[in-house]
Amino acid sequence: DGSDISPATKENIHSNTNSESYQDRLSRLEGDKQSLILQVSVLTDQVEAQGVKISDLESSLVEHQQxxxxxxxxxxxELLHRTxxxxxxxxxxxxxxxLKLTLADMEGRQGQGAEKQHKAEGLFKELRILKDKVEQLEDQKLQYEKKLKTTKVKENTDFLDERRFQIFIQRFVYPHPYRLRRTQSGGLQAMDPDVSQFRRGGLRATAGPRLTRTLESYDSARDMNIPFSQWTREQVCGWLEDYGLGQYVSLTRQWVENGQTLLSATxxxxxxxxxxxxxxxxxxxxLALSAVTTKVVEKSSELDHIWVTRWLDDIGLPQYKDQFHEARVDGRMIQYLTVNDLLTLKVTSQLHHLSIKCAIHVLHANKFNPNCLxxxxxxxxxxxxxEVVQWSNHRVMxxxxxxxxxxxxxxxxxxxxxxxxxxxxxxxSSETLALLLNIPPQKTLLRRHLATAFSALVGTQGMQEKREYGNATGHVPLTTTAKVKPKKLGFTQFSHLRKRKPDESADYICPTDWSTDSEWGFPITFCSTQGWIPKLILLI
Structure with a gap:
């Protein structure tokens, strides 16, 4: 019965139950403590093992970095070696x-050699017929031999004897449009009418003399001041061969009657x-026919298509040599090139158009001196x-x-x-040059160094001109990737095609009247120590 238990007994029972619960808790805490100590020891061992691994990884990282x-x-x-x-x-x-160009030119001349050899056989037959008449000129030949012995150029005596002898045969015996002589080049030296001023070399020297047709051989009419319109068919064909257009001789011989046929042709x-x-x-x-009819001797006509290929090397455009050689572009054609002509030659870059334009300006300023660069x-x-304006691409490098x-x-x-x-x-500008040199934009110090050297090269006034041009309204910066598109005529311009003059220079890449600037009122010169820059009119 609960009513019989005293309050003191109740307190004892309550205190006993509390002490048992405290002991249970204490025992549990002791067990947790032991387990935590065990976990700490295990984690300590793991940390030590990870530290050893980290040190190993650091050492391997140093090795890999090296x-x-x-x-x-x-x-x-390897990159330097590859460069x-x-x-x-x-x-x-x-x-x-x-070498390919030289080989192609030699093969072309070798192909023409067979035809020339066939003609030579006929000429030798005619020379045998003329032998009797030559004997009458023996006295005159002896007189010329005495004069030749007094000349200082002893190595050219045989050449001069034979040439003098041939000139007498042509003028006094039987003026024939063909004649043979021994030469060391393609007949270019024969363009000099002064016989005594013989010069060895030329465009190309061969191992020994070979038979070719000189200007006098197909141009006996020129010796007698006969105009081009009265030239014979063979004279015209010979003129085409020596002008680098020998591949058209066979069809020309079937079509042309005389020089007037070419002059009146379209x-x-x-x-x-x-x-x-x-x-x-x-x-x-x-252009050649125009020069023959007007009898205007241009300095540029002395530069042949082989020289033009070397000129492309000098201005830094050797990749176009094959196209220029195939088109037989010579010095006379250079000053009359148009934008569409360059596109026909597969020159599409705007920068390359400007390069050729400026190079032609330099040739004009130096009167087409072949060694001006x-x-x-x-x-x-x-x-x-x-002086810088005459630098070649190699000199800039x-x-x-x-x-x-x-x-x-x-x-x-x-x-x-x-x-x-x-x-x-x-x-x-220097930025254009940096792009062409492939200098990365992040290399600011290097680009700044290039800009300083470029300014010193161009000069103070030159840099001022370039800055003024760059600050002008409507200025379009020069890029290395811009392309030139061919000029297209509008519908209203087709009616004016027949009215255009053949000598119109509006489309020339470098106008022929470049030497006088209408805005400045005085001739352009490249000899100024100030380094004046002409304001070029960009045609593209």
């Missing part, structure tokens, strides 16, 4: 292309009757802009090496950069 550094050094050396090999490859490709007649599909060949023939450094310490940018100099091969482009083109 290997990476050595690999990067090897890669840099040198690429430069050698480009130079070898240039030499191979020049470009459409050239294409239809002579099979002259190449528009630049037709243009070359038209400087290929090697001179003795000048600080060249003036009037030498300048880059001189200003501690030798590793980027090979990038200018095939870029079209030469002194004329740097000085005469107002949009060509």
């Amino acid at each position: 290997k990476l550094n050595s690999t990067e050094e090897m890669l840099q050396q 040198s090999l690429e430069n050698q490859k480009l130079s070898l490709m240039g030499e191979v292309s020049y 470009p459409q007649d050239f294409e239809k009757e002579m099979g002259m599909k190449n528009p630049l060949h037709r243009k070359k023939l038209q 400087r290929r090697r450094p001179g003795e000048e310490k600080q060249p003036s802009p009037s 030498e300048w880059l090496r001189a200003v501690d940018l030798a590793e980027y100099a090979p990038n200018l091969r095939g870029s079209g950069v030469h002194g004329g482009l740097i000085i005469l083109e107002p949009r060509f």
